[in-house]
Amino acid sequence: MKETLQPGIEHELTFTITETKTVPALYPESNEFQAMPDVFATGYMVGLIEWTCIQAVNPFLDWPEEQTVGTHIDVSHIAATPPGLEVTAKVKLVEVDGRRLVFEVEAHDGIDLITRGIHERFIINKDKFDRKIESKARVT
Numbered sequence: 001m002k003e004t005l006q007p008g009i010e011h012e013l014t015f016t017i018t019e020t021k022t023v024p025a026l027y028p029e030s031n032e033f034q035a036m037p038d039v040f041a042t043g044y045m046v047g048l049i050e051w052t053c054i055q056a057v058n059p060f061l062d063w064p065e066e067q068t069v070g071t072h073i074d075v076s077h078i079a080a081t082p083p084g085l086e087v088t089a090k091v092k093l094v095e096v097d098g099r100r101l102v103f104e105v106e107a108h109d110g111i112d113l114i115t116r117g118i119h120e121r122f123i124i125n126k127d128k129f130d131r132k133i134e135s136k137a138r139v140t
Helices: 042-060 126-139
Strands: 010-016 066-075 086-097 100-108 113-125
């Protein structure tokens, strides 16, 4: 982690919503999801927020040896977005507590604010993290 990783870093990412990012696409195995409306899925919205946060801080890490993983998400999903609209996620790093990073996040679909909240990420050493996961996978 570089000394320049400080609160105040902002970033935004715009993504066009396609059919592959709707509720029925989230779990194609789910009959319940297949019956749901074709709108931007909350799960994919969370992924877009994470992606935006990753892009925000990567220039301030020793990427790819250092990476961040999501550890907490507290967001609303207050408006539906059909395919074809562009969603812009905006994030601001508001706290750096050791390796813990806290972001204020929001996203807008050009018509409505669709989410607002907080997201936390944790800086990891990729090799060390991978070794722990490999060890865990051997247990099962």
